[in-house]
Amino acid sequence: MSEPVQGKKKSNKSASEPAAADKANGKAIDKAKAEAALPVLGIVGMLRWAWTQLTSMRTALFLLLLLAVAAVPGSLFPQRPANPSIVTQYISDHPDYGKLLDSVQLYDVYSSAWFSAIYILLFISLIGCVTPRAIAHYKAMRSQPPRTPKRLSRLPEYGTLVLAADAGIPASKAISDAAAVLKKRGYRVEVRDVDAAMPSLGAERGFLKEVGNLVFHASLIGVLVSVAAGGLFGYSGQRILVEGDTFVNTLVGYDQFSPGTNFQSSWLQPYSIQLNKFDVQFDRESPAHFGQPIDFTADVTTKDTPDAPAKKQVLKVNDPVTLGDTSIYLTGNGYAPVVTVRDGAGNVAMQGPVVAKLQGDNYYSSVVIKVPDAKPDQLGFAGFFLPTAMVTDKGVAYSGDPELINPQLNLNSYYGDLGLNKGTPQNVFELDVAKLTPLNGRGMAEKAIALAPGGTYTLPNGKGSITFDGVKKYVGVDIHHNPGQATALVFALLAVAGLILSLYLNRRRVWVRTGTHDDGRTMVEYGLLARGEDHRLAGEAAAIRELLQREWLLTTEQSTDTVSSSTSKDQ
Amino acid sequence: MFPINETMGQYSELFMLLAAGTYTVAFVAFAWDLAKSSKMLKAVDLKAASSVAAEVKVPVAAGRAGGNDVGGPAGRTERPTSAITSVNQTAGGDMKYAAERRIPARAAVAVAIIGVAIHGAGVITRAIGAGRVPWGNMYEFLTTGAFLVVAVFLLSLIRRDLRFLGTFVLGLAVIMMVAASVTYWTPVGHLVPALQSYWLVIHVSIAVMSASLFTLTFAMSALQLLQSHRQKTLAAGGVDKLGFMRLVPNALSLENLSYRINTVGFVGWTFTLMFGAIWAEKAWGRFWGWDTKEVWTFVIWVVYAGYLHARATRGWTGTRAAWLSIAGYLCVIFNFTVVNVFFNGLHSYSGLSQ
Numbered sequence: 001m002s003e004p005v006q007g008k009k010k011s012n013k014s015a016s017e018p019a020a021a022d023k024a025n026g027k028a029i030d031k032a033k034a035e036a037a038l039p040v041l042g043i044v045g046m047l048r049w050a051w052t053q054l055t056s057m058r059t060a061l062f063l064l065l066l067l068a069v070a071a072v073p074g075s076l077f078p079q080r081p082a083n084p085s086i087v088t089q090y091i092s093d094h095p096d097y098g099k100l101l102d103s104v105q106l107y108d109v110y111s112s113a114w115f116s117a118i119y120i121l122l123f124i125s126l127i128g129c130v131t132p133r134a135i136a137h138y139k140a141m142r143s144q145p146p147r148t149p150k151r152l153s154r155l156p157e158y159g160t161l162v163l164a165a166d167a168g169i170p171a172s173k174a175i176s177d178a179a180a181v182l183k184k185r186g187y188r189v190e191v192r193d194v195d196a197a198m199p200s201l202g203a204e205r206g207f208l209k210e211v212g213n214l215v216f217h218a219s220l221i222g223v224l225v226s227v228a229a230g231g232l233f234g235y236s237g238q239r240i241l242v243e244g245d246t247f248v249n250t251l252v253g254y255d256q257f258s259p260g261t262n263f264q265s266s267w268l269q270p271y272s273i274q275l276n277k278f279d280v281q282f283d284r285e286s287p288a289h290f291g292q293p294i295d296f297t298a299d300v301t302t303k304d305t306p307d308a309p310a311k312k313q314v315l316k317v318n319d320p321v322t323l324g325d326t327s328i329y330l331t332g333n334g335y336a337p338v339v340t341v342r343d344g345a346g347n348v349a350m351q352g353p354v355v356a357k358l359q360g361d362n363y364y365s366s367v368v369i370k371v372p373d374a375k376p377d378q379l380g381f382a383g384f385f386l387p388t389a390m391v392t393d394k395g396v397a398y399s400g401d402p403e404l405i406n407p408q409l410n411l412n413s414y415y416g417d418l419g420l421n422k423g424t425p426q427n428v429f430e431l432d433v434a435k436l437t438p439l440n441g442r443g444m445a446e447k448a449i450a451l452a453p454g455g456t457y458t459l460p461n462g463k464g465s466i467t468f469d470g471v472k473k474y475v476g477v478d479i480h481h482n483p484g485q486a487t488a489l490v491f492a493l494l495a496v497a498g499l500i501l502s503l504y505l506n507r508r509r510v511w512v513r514t515g516t517h518d519d520g521r522t523m524v525e526y527g528l529l530a531r532g533e534d535h536r537l538a539g540e541a542a543a544i545r546e547l548l549q550r551e552w553l554l555t556t557e558q559s560t561d562t563v564s565s566s567t568s569k570d571q
Numbered sequence: 572m573f574p575i576n577e578t579m580g581q582y583s584e585l586f587m588l589l590a591a592g593t594y595t596v597a598f599v600a601f602a603w604d605l606a607k608s609s610k611m612l613k614a615v616d617l618k619a620a621s622s623v624a625a626e627v628k629v630p631v632a633a634g635r636a637g638g639n640d641v642g643g644p645a646g647r648t649e650r651p652t653s654a655i656t657s658v659n660q661t662a663g664g665d666m667k668y669a670a671e672r673r674i675p676a677r678a679a680v681a682v683a684i685i686g687v688a689i690h691g692a693g694v695i696t697r698a699i700g701a702g703r704v705p706w707g708n709m710y711e712f713l714t715t716g717a718f719l720v721v722a723v724f725l726l727s728l729i730r731r732d733l734r735f736l737g738t739f740v741l742g743l744a745v746i747m748m749v750a751a752s753v754t755y756w757t758p759v760g761h762l763v764p765a766l767q768s769y770w771l772v773i774h775v776s777i778a779v780m781s782a783s784l785f786t787l788t789f790a791m792s793a794l795q796l797l798q799s800h801r802q803k804t805l806a807a808g809g810v811d812k813l814g815f816m817r818l819v820p821n822a823l824s825l826e827n828l829s830y831r832i833n834t835v836g837f838v839g840w841t842f843t844l845m846f847g848a849i850w851a852e853k854a855w856g857r858f859w860g861w862d863t864k865e866v867w868t869f870v871i872w873v874v875y876a877g878y879l880h881a882r883a884t885r886g887w888t889g890t891r892a893a894w895l896s897i898a899g900y901l902c903v904i905f906n907f908t909v910v911n912v913f914f915n916g917l918h919s920y921s922g923l924s925q
């Protein structure tokens with residue numbers, strides 16, 4: 001934006017000179033500038049020089065393009081914030097360069113030093129542009145339209161009108177008429193030398209164009225700040241809810257929790273949400289997508305506070321439930337087989353639903369059951385859950401349908417030390433079999449366990465038993481609080497509004513000069529000038545001409561007039 | 572959720588095939604027009620040259636020879652850097668219909684109109700068949716997108732003689748239709764739950780709209796580069812190797828018109844980005860997460876913002892701005908093809924992997 005500011009000395013000149021010459025000048029000036037910029041300027045001079053460079057339009061363009069390029073790697077490499085485990089996997093899959101990429105923050109592109117440097121520079125440049133430009137524009141808005149040029153005929157749009165001597169409209173009346181016409185058309189008008197021989201007026205409109213541009217750029221800063229605020233003061237978390245489960249919004253209620261930098265746990269409102277029932281509708285119509293889920297509906301009961309009245313609500317994809325200052329999103333689902341595990345001593349060591357993790361088509365899911373309370377030995381199970389168990393010709397089990405037509409639990413069992421006692425965190429979906437002894441499985445005397453609902457399997461060696469009681473459904477919900485969101489939206493809307501104003505409004509200047517001819521006729525000449533792109537300037541000239549003609553009751557033939565337009569009307 | 576109507580789906584595919592065939596005919600007619608008209612113009616020129624002495628040739632002053640209605644004081648309407656050459660080497664800068672009748676071009680437009688009508692029927696029957704808006708997977712983006720590209724082009728013909736773009740637009744439409752039917756074909760089906768939102772209607776329609784505008788400006792920018800090169804060659808007294816470019820307006824006019832269309836496309840893309848963010852907030856709980864699709868939408872936005880800045884930067888208008896406009900469009904294509912198909916993200920709705 002510094003173009004007008006930086007080029008202040010030039011700008012007056014360039015308005016009246018042919019573009020080609022100006023361009024040639026510009027080149028020469030740029031060159032001269034480049035040569036002149038280096039001499040010893042002292043520290044202040046250097047800083048000023050650097051600032052001028054940073055806030056120049058060329059730099060803004062360069063930084064913008066650089067930002068576009070810098071954003072790309074984030075789509076090529078897995079990103080930590082979205083998928084930490086895939087990044088770990090990627091690094092170990094690519095021992096040759098995986099670590100190297102990490103050292104240049106290619107897995108954290110959008111928080112990396114280099115990406116941040118680019119956008120921070122861009123925004124500093126932006127502020128450096130907007131501020132002086134806003135001040136200059138404020139002044140321009142308060143000052144009078146520029147003085148009337150000597151030769152209006154050199155303006156891109158120019159025309160004359162002639163008022164007959166007997167019309168009784170002297171030069172002074174004509175200029176005030178023209179002023180009224182232009183005022184009505186939204187111009188800010190200043191009439192000059194009313195009583196002189198050649199009164200004139202200067203008029204200008206379209207200040208909102210520049211205002212729009214400034215609002216647009218300033219709003220971008222607003223969006224950035226809002227996003228940053230959301231990162232500092234927001235939080236998000238995840239939780240899996242099996243039908244019947246209740247989530248209470250406290251830290252322990254979350255399966256996973258990522259607080260913003262400035263988050264305080266006292267901000268959590270103790271609302272609760274219970275999953276009553278979860279329904280999935282599958283596609284039974286189209287052959288190509290047969291069996292695909294096409295609708296998810298979770299019936300929930302919510303309470304704003306522990307003592308508040310319970311409310312029944314529906315949670316769907318694309319349709320979050322809002323509680324307190326958070327929103328709750330339906331992001332995942334699956335089956336949770338309900339099992340009862342008895343230990344070697346015959347006591348119930350574990351009972352309840354086990355969340356099965358989706359692995360393949362038709363809800364083919366993996367199951368891990370850890371029974372740390374089993375005595376004398378801890379028990380572990382790993383295997384698969386199939387809603388509709390089927391077997392291929394080669395004897396591989398798969399799920400033929402997502403619905404519970406023939407549910408089956410296929411497990412291998414282990415006993416020994418689950419490794420939970422040391423307190424090191426473990427993935428609940430993985431069984432570490434290092435210190436476990438298998439009880440059954442492929443290639444062993446005891447084949448894998450295959451249970452239908454209601455079935456019980458007795459473990460070998462008197463280690464206990466497992467019963468498959470039934471199947472429930474579960475949902476995964478994301479809980480988000482982002483305090484910057486609403487302001488980001490407001491700024492984004494402001495930015496668009498500003499953008500539209502800035503792109504489609506036109507800043508125009510009109511000058512009119514009148515005078516009395518020796519024979520008593522009143523001569524009117526006018527000229528128009530646009531600032532910036534304006535393909536409709538010729539149209540505006542024609543419109544003003546028509547308004548003036550109407551004002552003075554001139555017919556087109558009556559006014560022996562001239563029009564010259566060097567504006568390309570309709571390119 | 573409306574039930575699926577397979578018969579409608581099949582009708583739709585038939586319409587699409589018919590439309591693609593009709594477009595091919597229109598494409599050939601447009602190409603013929605270019606070839607024929609440029610030959611004719613050349614003949615007229617040769618005649619003129621032989622009857623009038625050679626010195627008549629207007630000397631082509633750099634910057635502002637009298638042609639194509641540009642000239643006069645500066646600091647005003649345009650910020651041109653594209654050179655202007657003399658009158659007869661390019662078509663009129665105002666892109667208004669001229670008096671001469673170009674029969675192949677007229678035929679081409681007529682055939683294209685028939686094609687777009689059939690195509691429209693294809694899009695509508697697809698929508699009825701699926702019981703929803705017809706842009707839920709790649710096949711549908713392509714077929715509906717091609718429809719919009721042709722429709723926008725034909726609509727713009729009402730006000731401007733942009734028939735010189737016909738070969739390009741129809742050619743592209745044919746490619747899109749063929750790609751849709753061969754590579755991305757998907758039968759009518761329900762939307763996955765993630766796409767069941769009115770934001771699909773708003774966000775995607777604006778995205779496809781903006782992309783079709785960018786398609787037009789891409790073509791214009793490419794022509795602008797060619798024309799500007801040709802004008803330079805001619806100005807330097809070189810031989811005209813691109814005779815068909817006579818039908819194309821001068822580089823500056825192309826630059827200005829594509830700028831204006833690009834501003835509309837950019838506003839559209841800004842809305843695409845914003846509405847996408849709002850939808851993402853509704854669906855996933857965060858309005859921005861640098862998902863691959865989000866990254867590329869952002870990249871495209873920034874490139875076109877760069878383009879707009881270039882137009883205001885000395886030394887960056889004209890040819891360089893045209894390159895930026897082309898770069899922006901290549902990103903649009905990349906976003907649509909490679910990103911949709913090969914990059915895993917939350918936006919995996921190509922309809923292919925499922």
Ligand code: HEM
Nearest residue numbers: 001002055056057060125126129213220502503876879883
């Ligand atoms: C965050 C980065 C930026 C973005 C996304 C951005 C975007 C835009 C857009 C879309 C426009 C076109 C609207 C219009 O013509 O008024 C524009 C115009 C403009 N921008 Fe920026 N801008 C950014 C940074 C800057 C910076 C750093 C500067 C100053 C050096 C700047 C100076 C300008 C100027 C002077 C215009 C008006 C151009 C004209 O007269 O046509 N912008 N900007």
